[in-house]
Amino acid sequence: MSWHRKHLLDIESLTAEELTTVLDTAREFKAVGERDIKKVPALQGKTVVNFFVEPSTRTRVSFELSAKRLSADIINFSTDASSFQKGESLKDTARTLEALNADIIIIRHKAAGAPHFLARFLKAHVVNAGDGAHEHPTQALLDVFTIREKKGDIAGLNVTILGDILFSRVARSNLWALRKLGANVTLCGPSTLVPRVFEQMGCRVTYDLDDALANADVINLLRIQHERQRKTMFPSIDEYARLFGLNRARLAKAKPDALIMHPGPMNRGVEIESELADGDQAVILEQVTNGIAVRMAVLYLVNGGKDAEMNA
C-alpha cells in the first residue's frame, strides 16, 4: 500500500509502487461493480464536481458513475472554453466551485497544466481528467489495468501505440505508465504525428507499421483527432487508413493473442477495420468497464491522501 497524494495530476510524477497501489485498489472496486448492489459508502457525504472546460461525454459519465458508486454527491459543471478568459477566470470559477464546499474537483481543460494550477491554491482534491495534449492519467491507468488483467504482468510486454501521438495526452500518460511498469513501448504513425523526440521517453519510434506490430502483445490504437489537426499533418483520412489502419493481415504480424485496445470513440474503417473492433482480441468495451473501477480507486485514494506540501 503506497499512496499519500492529495491529488492525481499526472502519471509522470508517480512511482511504480503508486501505480501498482491504484491498480490493486481498482481490482477490489471492479468486484463492487459486479455485485447486485454496486455501491459502497466510502465517500458518503463528500461532494465531487466534474469541472469540464472541454467537451467530453465518456470520461465525464465514467467519473460520474464512479463517484455515485462511492456514494458521493456529484455535480457536473461543463462550460465552453470560449466563455473563459483563462488565467484569472479559471481561478475564479474554481474558487466558486470550492465555495460550494466541493471535496474533490475533477477537471478537464484544453490547457496543459490547468489541473496543476488549480491544485496550487485549492483546498479541494484535484483529479486531472485530461489537460490539453499533456496527460490523461485515468485513461492510462485503465489501460494498464486492462493489460494487467489480461496478461498478468506489465513488465516485459511489447506494447505498440499507433496513431496520433503528437496531439495525444492518452499516448503520453500511457507511455509514462508503461515505462514505469517495465513494458517495451513502440510508437508508430505518420512521421508528422510521431516525432522522434519521443524516443527520449524510453520508447522506440518507427514509421513502418509491420515493424511496429511484429511480436506485439498489445496494440493500443489512438483516435485520429480530426478536431485537433490541421490538414497538413497527413494528406487524407483514406491514406491514413491505407498506411496505418489496423486490419486482419497486419494483425497477423503481432502475437496471436495480442490485445487490441482503443480509448474511444473509434473511427471504424480508419484506425481499425470494423470486423477487428468486434473481434475476440478487442478489449475496447472492457476498457470502459475497467474505467469505472479505476476512477473509483482514484477518487477513493486521493480522498484519503494528504499531501504535506499541498496542505502547507
Added chain:
Amino acid sequence: MADPSASHTVLEADALARAWRRVANEIAEAHTDGGVVILVGIQRGGVALAQQLSETLGGIYGQAVAVGSVEPGLHRDDLSQRAMAELRPTELPGDLADKVIVLIDDVLSTGRTVRASIDAVMSFGRPQCIRLAVLIDRGHRELPIRPDFVGKNLPTHPDEHVEVRTNDSGAPIAVTLKTQ
C-alpha cells in the same frame, strides 16, 4: 517489567487451541445445520482463523463448512481520519438468503470494524442471521456490539496493542501484548 515497550506473550498455543476448539463446539451447538453456516473472516486478521475454524467445524458437523472473507474498509466510519489501508477481497460464496453468517475476527475492541463488516455483508444480500465469533475480546467497546462466541476475554489498557500470531494453517499460536 524491565522494558515496558517490549511485547510479551499472554496466551500460548495450547490455551488458544482449547479456547478456539470450544468456540467451534459452541457454534455447532447453536447452529445444528452445518449446511447453512458460512464462516466469514474479517480482513485481514480473521481470514486465516475462519479457514482454520472451518476445518475444526467440518469435523464436528461431518460435512464441509463454507468459508468467505469480508473487507470492511469501504464501510468504515473513520475513512477520513485514519491512514489509507490496503483493500483486500470480499468473497462470499453464493446466495446469502437463509444462511447463518458467522463473522470471525482475531481481536474485538471498539466494534467499529464489526459494524463496517456487517454493512459490507448486507450489501451482498439478506442472511437469516449474522453472528460474531472472536478469538480475543479486549474490551473498550464504542458501539453496542457484543460477540456471540469468545475465545478469551483479555482485559487491556487502551494503550496496549494486542497481536494474534497464527501458524501457516491459520491456527492461533500466540497472543502478545505490547505497550505503544
